[in-house]
Amino acid sequence: MGLSNFVALLVFDFVSVVVIPGTFSTGEKTMNAEHVVRRGVLAIAFAGLLAGGAYAQSQDPTPQQQDIQNDKKDIRNDKKDLAKDRADRNANQRDINHDKGDLSKDRTDRNADQKDINHDRNDLNKDRVDRNADQRDINHDKNQLARDDKKYGDNSTQAQADRKDLHADRVDRNKDQKDINHDRNDLNKDRADRNADQRDINHDKKDLSKDRKDRNQDQKDINKDKKDLHKDRKDLRHDKHGH
Numbered sequence: 001m002g003l004s005n006f007v008a009l010l011v012f013d014f015v016s017v018v019v020i021p022g023t024f025s026t027g028e029k030t031m032n033a034e035h036v037v038r039r040g041v042l043a044i045a046f047a048g049l050l051a052g053g054a055y056a057q058s059q060d061p062t063p064q065q066q067d068i069q070n071d072k073k074d075i076r077n078d079k080k081d082l083a084k085d086r087a088d089r090n091a092n093q094r095d096i097n098h099d100k101g102d103l104s105k106d107r108t109d110r111n112a113d114q115k116d117i118n119h120d121r122n123d124l125n126k127d128r129v130d131r132n133a134d135q136r137d138i139n140h141d142k143n144q145l146a147r148d149d150k151k152y153g154d155n156s157t158q159a160q161a162d163r164k165d166l167h168a169d170r171v172d173r174n175k176d177q178k179d180i181n182h183d184r185n186d187l188n189k190d191r192a193d194r195n196a197d198q199r200d201i202n203h204d205k206k207d208l209s210k211d212r213k214d215r216n217q218d219q220k221d222i223n224k225d226k227k228d229l230h231k232d233r234k235d236l237r238h239d240k241h242g243h
Helices: 003-018 026-059 063-152 157-241
Strands: none
């Protein structure tokens, strides 16, 4: 019989005696009334004590129940930590993949700029060679013109031919100088691009290193969370079986 049923039985017994009295003589009625009241008071008091004890038992968990509750709470917290660390690890892995893409692109750009620099250098060297050759032709034409002017006269056929050659060589020399100036500008621009790409590469390397470090730390946290979860589940099973 349960505790609540027992208390209800006591109360019912009191009610049945007090509310539904039998037929008594005068002397017996007085004695029976006192007996009934005394019995009823004792029954109610005893019922109150039993009910209070039952309420106390329902409110205060046993040490085993408290351990089980704590274990379940630890497991919930472990699952939350594990989910958060996995989310962080995955986010850092995405950052790593993005950094690798940036690094690869910047290296490609840097290498292309270096190729442009090498090409600009070749063009510059070639244009300088052409310019120097044209300058030597100009100097030769000047000397030849001076000799022909002196030997054949300013308006001689020889002198006019020398002037024509001198003009053509000056045009070539000036064109080569323009090419040199253009090559220098290209070279400076390509060097600036190459240096900017190298700075991007260095920045990408730092980002990649940091993200890898964060990812590795997150993985360590995940491994620790798994161990904690396994331990708390083991504690819960131990507490449930009471050994």
